Amino acid sequence: MGGPRYDLLVIGGGINGAGVAADAAGRGLSVCLVEQGDLASGTSQASSKLIHGGLRYLEHFEFRLVREALLEREVMLDRAPHIVWPLRFVLPEADGLRSRLRVQAGLFLYDHLARRRRIPASRAIDLTADPAGGVLRSDLRRGFSYWDCWVDDARLVVLNARLAAMHGAQIRTRTRVTALARGDEAWTATLDVGGRRETCQARVVVNAAGPWADRAAALARDNAAAGAVHLRLVKGSHIVVPRIAGAEDGFLFQNIDGRVVFVLPFETAFTLIGTTDVAISGSPAEATCSAEEEDYLLAAANRFLARPLERGDIIWRFAGVRPLQADEDQSNPSALSRDYALELSGTGAGTAMLSIIGGKVTTYRRLAEAVMDRLAPLFPGLRPAWTASRHLPGGDIPNGDFGLYVEGLSRLYAWIPEVMMLALARRHGTATREVIGDARRLDDMGSLFPGGLSAREVGYLVANEWAMTADDILWRRTKAGLHATLAGCEEAVKGAVCALLPSNRP
Ligand SMILES: Cc1cc2nc3c(=O)[nH]c(=O)nc-3n(C[C@H](O)[C@H](O)[C@H](O)COP(=O)(O)OP(=O)(O)OC[C@H]3O[C@@H](n4cnc5c(N)ncnc54)[C@H](O)[C@@H]3O)c2cc1C
Structure with missing residues (x-):
């Protein structure tokens, strides 16, 4: 038993877990986020990729959700124009x-x-x-x-994880929570890290396991400590x-x-x-x-x-x-509410678990604020909400003018083909220069792949964005896999990217 001790253990590296980890870490809490696969490998990579109010939800009278979501469009345009x-x-x-x-x-x-x-x-x-x-x-x-x-839903998750890490959060991918035990001052979580068993402690657990949230809540050995989650x-x-x-x-x-x-x-x-x-x-x-x-x-x-x-x-x-939130009276899956709910069980350090049910990519930031509001009584002195006016990494583009920014980059790096420059800028915003580093000509970028991906960018994604496998790179950090599929060379690209990785994993 034992292991490192945190204020907050966040289970799940989808958009909601990453958003909560960033918000909490920026308010001064010590945070560990654990994700059983890759960041965004659950629902958050498979959305329609819209920050939208949800015109259709008006027909179900979901005015609160639609209004909150409509407002977030403007907030997110400012925070991450890339x-x-x-x-x-x-x-x-x-x-x-x-x-x-x-x-x-x-x-x-x-x-x-x-x-x-x-x-x-x-x-x-x-x-x-x-x-x-x-x-x-x-x-x-x-x-x-x-x-x-x-x-870009998967990159939104990664950028939130980066923001969390910039504020001191531990981001642990390929780490699955297998058990949760209540304690006097802290929970003890048992973790499976690629077959190796570890433990860590946390005063409060946030269950952001998305479609696995019911299973994550059931991991608490003492069921009194964690309310049942119905999805x-x-x-x-x-x-x-x-x-x-x-x-x-x-x-x-x-x-x-x-x-x-x-x-x-x-x-x-x-x-x-x-x-x-x-x-x-x-x-x-x-x-x-x-x-x-x-x-x-x-x-x-x-x-x-x-x-x-x-x-x-x-x-x-x-x-x-x-x-989605379970609704016994509703048999039509299209009509189930897309709004989120928070279930807090337990009352103090070592017993409190907050489960997130539902939620949209669009409203993840507001959801994270709502989570912090619910947890505030457990963390006296918690700093106020801060994320609305803070750029995501790479989002500090002057006046949010992405087109102008790319023009400037193209002048600076005239040797980078236009398509590649645009792809890099879309993925990295103002961090594009960091990705290019000391490269002075195209050869310096190493092997080139469809979708504007290069060996140099692969190295950057491994070093800075927790990418470990070729699929992490080709389908989540970038969509180079799709461009390779269109070009009919997906397997060859996958093999070549795999060979560049320290883990050598597909
Ligand atoms: C088809 C579709 C289209 C959508 N379109 C939109 C859209 O256009 N706009 C929008 O705003 N929303 C959209 N949504 C909704 C949105 O995608 C989801 O609400 C959101 O991605 C859920 O994020 P999450 O973090 O809760 O879950 P997830 O992304 O699934 O993250 C949960 C994570 O928890 C991890 N996990 C589970 N158990 C454990 C464990 N024991 N230990 C460690 N890790 C664990 C999983 O591996 C997973 O990565 C769409 C959803 C779908 C399905």
Whole structure:
């Protein structure tokens, strides 16, 4: 027993765990975050990658959630303009579905529920004149446009982990909590670190295990110390196709089952289509995109697209599991609340466990503040909230003007190809110079891979971002894996990246 002692042990390195770790560490608490796999390897890498109010949630009267989420768009644009940017959405009118008046009323609320500074208002558009109309069937003549934000979800997690570490937090990946024992002053957590057993102590446990939160709560040997957590697991899948010609906007397509499906520009060369709502009961780790879900998404998109997509167009697919609040009265998974809840069990140091249920990528920062509010009585003298006005690492771009910043970098590093420069700047913002380091010409970057990845960047990701395997690099720290798949050289790239890693792990 024993091991290092912390104020807070955070279980789970998804967006909620990383966000709580950063907030708590910045308020002066000693924090350890443990993640059984890689950072963002759970649900947080598999979202639709939107910082959005959630237009659809208005139909379920989730005004609190929508307002909070709408406000966060502006906050996140300021904090991380390299990985968050505004995206225009086009919503074509569809016969027999929601009426024009109903959509208009929803958009009016969306525009006015929260103050906007940088996000434009919605408006009616003529699809015969708007460039977006070219992507759609020619008989679709009217629609609306509105704005939300895009985010690189996996990088958002990593940047929050970095922020936490900058404030002294320990970030331990490939470390699984296998047992939790209550004590007089502190919990003792048993950790499995790649087969090796370790322990650590913490006054309070934050259970941010996402779709595993019920299992994490049950690890407490004394059940009185940890309240039961009830989740509904709802799988959502996406498919990726090469960029649909002209589809530079996001599209929101209404489906005949009352749901909506997003068609989104993804990286520079792809279109992302999602998502589904499938209730599951098995292990979240085993969720995959089924053939039925692929067909569903293709059919939903093809009802609107000028050039229908086929199965053969799909180059990648992924599934994630939403950890939603259980609601006995609701059988429709699409109608379950996307809001979060916090369950605090135990009353003092050594017994208190706070479990996070639900939550959106969009609202992770507010959720972290709510967690700290709940824990404040246990930590007298806790510093006040601070994250709203603090940039994420690499986000301190002058005036938040990403375009201008990249132009400056391109002048400074004229020997870096444009595509690579843009990819580096999107991933690292003002830390791009750190990644390039003392390289003076392209050869100095080492082997080059699709998606603007280089051996030098791999080294940086290993040294600074807890990347250990080729998949960490190719699918979470970057999406170079996707570019390699499109180029038909995924295995070769994976092997080459693997050879660069100290761990040599795929
Ligand atoms: C299809 C889909 C689309 C979505 N789209 C959006 C969107 O566009 N915008 C938006 O705002 N939200 C979206 N969401 C919601 C959002 O993705 C999730 O709410 C969010 O990612 C949940 O984050 P989390 O940190 O709670 O969970 P996770 O990311 O799953 O993190 C939990 C982590 O805990 C770890 N863990 C579990 N047990 C243990 C243990 N015993 N020891 C150590 N580690 C452990 C897991 O490995 C995992 O990495 C979407 C969700 C889905 C499924």
